[in-house]
Amino acid sequence: MLRKLMRKKTADIQSLQERIHTVKQRQMPNHVAIIMDGNGRWAKQRKMPRIAGHHEGMKTVRQVTNFANDLGVKALTLYAFSTENWKRPKIEIDFLMNLPGEFLNTYLPELMEKGIKVEMIGNMDALPAHTKTAITKAMEITKNNTGLILNFAMNYGSRLELVHVMKELAREVESGNMEIEAIDENVINSKLMTAHLPEPDLLIRTSGEVRLSNFMLWQLAYAEFIFTEVLWPDYNEECFLQAIEDFQNRDRRFGSLEGDRKG
Numbered sequence: 001m002l003r004k005l006m007r008k009k010t011a012d013i014q015s016l017q018e019r020i021h022t023v024k025q026r027q028m029p030n031h032v033a034i035i036m037d038g039n040g041r042w043a044k045q046r047k048m049p050r051i052a053g054h055h056e057g058m059k060t061v062r063q064v065t066n067f068a069n070d071l072g073v074k075a076l077t078l079y080a081f082s083t084e085n086w087k088r089p090k091i092e093i094d095f096l097m098n099l100p101g102e103f104l105n106t107y108l109p110e111l112m113e114k115g116i117k118v119e120m121i122g123n124m125d126a127l128p129a130h131t132k133t134a135i136t137k138a139m140e141i142t143k144n145n146t147g148l149i150l151n152f153a154m155n156y157g158s159r160l161e162l163v164h165v166m167k168e169l170a171r172e173v174e175s176g177n178m179e180i181e182a183i184d185e186n187v188i189n190s191k192l193m194t195a196h197l198p199e200p201d202l203l204i205r206t207s208g209e210v211r212l213s214n215f216m217l218w219q220l221a222y223a224e225f226i227f228t229e230v231l232w233p234d235y236n237e238e239c240f241l242q243a244i245e246d247f248q249n250r251d252r253r254f255g256s257l258e259g260d261r262k263g
């Protein structure tokens, strides 16, 4: 207990730079997934409209993306709009649908400079044309970049994703292209929208909510979960660094008796 406290104290007085140096020498999560929550409450606290919180949250996206890229994280999936978020007032939905365009138009040069590659999971067809255009353009322009994959989950819902996978597999079996016995975890993985990405190692949710809200239910089977009270617009590099440090101190056993803690 005392040793734990002392370790914490030492961590407190270490400078950010030293801490960054230390985490870089240890095992970095390949894929970090974030449920960016609390924009509305952030605005409410300031007596501002909810959309002001969403706008502020965009700045956090920029900061965390650049930082994750600097740290050498391979993929960052950001939950930006769920299949259930269509239940919100039209004015808020319209604002949220404008954000990808604003974000990508503003930061595309920076993303290119840093070699960040933009991708998306979710049902793109149901997005407004201008949102689709902004995302498609950014994906096209950044497609050869080799740095961080910045993957937006936009109009994404895990259950819907799984329904599509199941239908596709059923069709393949029905048409005689696949044996039922051939269906295994790898086949299912290969049909998910995240098929080409490493499995998420770390899930972060901001704003104090402790639930998944239909986010990557299959993919998160063995991810480490970190929940923080910090509202997304207040989330910053130090918070992300803390999450990586916590992750690196977890003992991931994957069902066995031996952990994978390294470094």
Ligand code: IPE
Residues within 6 Å of the ligand: 036, 037, 038, 039, 040, 041, 042, 080, 081, 082, 085, 096, 207
């Ligand atoms: C997260 O912030 C952004 C989206 C879900 C689009 P919220 O808008 O959910 O903020 P709270 O939870 O109401 O504070």
Ligand code: IPE
Residues within 6 Å of the ligand: 035, 036, 037, 038, 079, 080, 081, 082, 085, 209, 211, 213
């Ligand atoms: C989850 O947040 C979705 C996104 C962050 C995009 P919500 O705010 O929609 O989740 P609930 O409604 O509190 O579960």
Ligand code: MG
Residues within 6 Å of the ligand: 037, 038, 039
């Ligand atoms: Mg919320």
